Amino acid sequence: MPSLIVEPPLNTQHFIMDRDDRKRNKNIGKNFMCRLQCMFSHSSSSESRLSLEDTQQWSQSLERLLESKYGLATFRNFLKSEYSDENIEFWLTCEDYKKIKSSFRMSSRAKKIYEQFIKAESPKEINIDYHTREQIKRNVKTPTMHCFDDAQKIVYGLMERDSYPRFLRSDIYRTLLENLAADATKG
Template sequence: MCRLKCLFTSSSAPESRLSLEDTQQWSQSLERLLGSKYGLATFRTFLKSEFSDENIEFWLTCEDYKKITSSHKMSSKARKIFEQFVEAESPKEINIDYQTREEIKKKVKSPTPQCFDEAQKIVYGLMERDSYPRFLRSEMYKTLLESLAADNAQR
C-alpha cells in the first residue's frame, strides 16, 4: 500500500499531495473519483489488480478520442479503438450488446467525435454499478483511507 500512498504524498507542495478529505470524497460518486488525478490512478491500479481494466482504458481512450480535430487522425484512431476494444474477440473487448457493437462498426466507417458515445455510456454504467462499489469496499481503498487518517492524527 505504501507504493500508492508514497507516490501521492512524496511531493513537498501541499496542494499536490493526496489528502484524507479528497480521498473520502471519492466515495461520493464515480464522477468525483475519475475527476481526481489520484482517484483515477488508484482506481486504475485497483482494476488492473482485478484484471478488469479494459473498461476504464476504453472510457479514457474515448475521452481522448473526442478531442481529436483532424478527420484523418480521427479515422485512424476510431479504427484502432474499434479493433482494440469493440470488435468481438478483441484484445481488450468491452462488455457491450451486439446492437451497440454493430452500430459502432457502421459509424467507424465515417467517424465523428460521438461514434463511441453509446458504448461509453454503457461502460460507464457498468463501472458505476460494479467496479466502483467493489473499489469502495476494497482493502486498497480502506487501507489508503486508514493510512491518511493516521497521518492526519500525527500532525
C-alpha cells in the same frame, strides 16, 4: 435438556496472521500512497498532495473519483489488480478521442479503438450488446467525435454499478483511507 454449544479454542495462529495482514496492508497502503505522490510530484496543480478529505470524497460518486488524478490512478490500479481494466481504459481512450480535431486522425484513431476494444475477441474487448457493437462498426466507417458515445455510456454504467462499489469496499481504498487518517491525527 439444553444443548451444550462448544466453541472451538481461539486459534492464536489465526490472530497473528490477522495482525500480520493488517500490518502488511498498512505497509502496502503507505507504499501505494508514496508511489501515487511520486507519480504526481512534478505536477504544479492545486491537487499536489493526496489528502484525507479528497480521498473521502471519492466515495461520493464515480464522477468525483475520476475527476481526481489520485482517484483515477488508484481506481486504475485496483482494476488492474482484478484484471478488469479494459472498461476504464476504453472510457479514457474515448475521452481523449473526443478531443481530436483532425478528421484524418479521428478516422485512424476510431479504427484503432474499434480493433482494440469493440471488435469481438479484441485484446481488451468491452462488454457491450450486439446492437451497440454493430452500430459502432458502421460509425467507424465515417467517424465523428460521438461514434463511441453509446458504448462509453454503457461502460460507465457498468463501472458505476459494479467496479466502483467493489473499489470502495477494497483493501486498497480502505487501507489508503486508514493511512491518511492516521497521518492526519499525527499532525
